[in-house]
Amino acid sequence: MMGWDQLAAFVVVVAALIVVPGPSVLFVVSRGVALGRRAAVSTAVGNEAGMLVQVLLVAVGLGGIVERSALVFSVLKFAGALYLVHLGVHAWRHRKELAVTPEQERTTRSSAQILREGFIVGVSNPKGFLIFTAVLPQFVSPDSGSVPVQLLALGLICVIIALISDAAWGVLAGTVRGWLGHSPRRLSFIGGASGAVMVGLGVKLAFSSRP
Template sequence: MDFVLPNATSLGLFVSAALALLLMPGPAVLYLVGRSIEQGRTAGLVSIAGIHAATVFHVLTAALGLSALLASSALAFAIVKYAGAAYLIWMGLRKLFAPVPGLGTGASALARHSNWRLFRDGFIVNLLNPKTALFFLAFLPQFVDVALGHVAVQIFTLGILFTALGLITDTSYAMAAGIAGSWLRGNRSYLRFERYFSGFLYIGLGVTAALAGNGKK
């Protein structure tokens, strides 16, 4: 596939708008920050890989026009929306009702998830977010130059550029949260309340996803 980009002015506007949106934390960012605090920077980075693997899927569906089908079908939108919300709430409930870790073992007391599970959870969280698909459907075409032709290729190219910018901003969030988490995981008070913080965070994200209209990634 040949990459087709709009002119420099449109491209500059796209990058500026994309960075402004990405720097405002949405559900995916809050999710990876929670993972980074819980388990460190590596866990945050693996979660980012899962999140953006799903982002690439959404970009492909936008380029192929499948997002239009999702936007036009209230039933399809509702099914995907509530499935994603239910998954987040389930993660929160699982965290709340997990056994309380011992307080004498420091960071190792927190449950550690495998890289595969971190990747899978990040992928599902973003895959089952229909607002991501609708965002690409509404945002990317604004920067497409019809005169260049290959509209689907332009949408795909802009989507990949958005994903690359997202990797940069999300990595910054994960690194900062991982540093903070290193201190928090050694704090006895944090170990006592960590499961409540994380559990209610995931449940809150799920409720937000179920009730909110179009919003950030």
């Protein structure tokens, strides 16, 4: 089993990598500002559900394929980029719909839809695969038991840290939205800005080089 010192070092390294804003964090923030705290937390849960799928893939060995295959990595990256652009364009087109009452908001956007969108962004985020394929193996010891089980356990720790981090970012962003709620014009501007951020994230992700 991994010693407490090694586990603490792992948590510090992973937390530092996860807290740094990437596509998932900025997506959660944009949702928090545009749709509120509940939507931001739901997006974070969806993101981490997607990350959990990545953990399972890495634990059974498919993460190595992504790590070694430039084609598979590129397909995953572009799929996530296109989806971010799609969501950004949608947010821009419907930016004026943000100026609604909480009751209207609950009827116009379901939690299932928000979770699904967060899941797609999370499962297609290359940053997660890079962490799981480049960082996790450094803390795995064949002498400490089953390697897939160790990878799964360490991956679950990553998911928990990411959920706490993303949810905190989202709640903060949603709180700012509440402060802006007195001005429909400001909310419309924020909605358009969040859409532009998502499009920018998608473009940046599409043209980013592989480390």
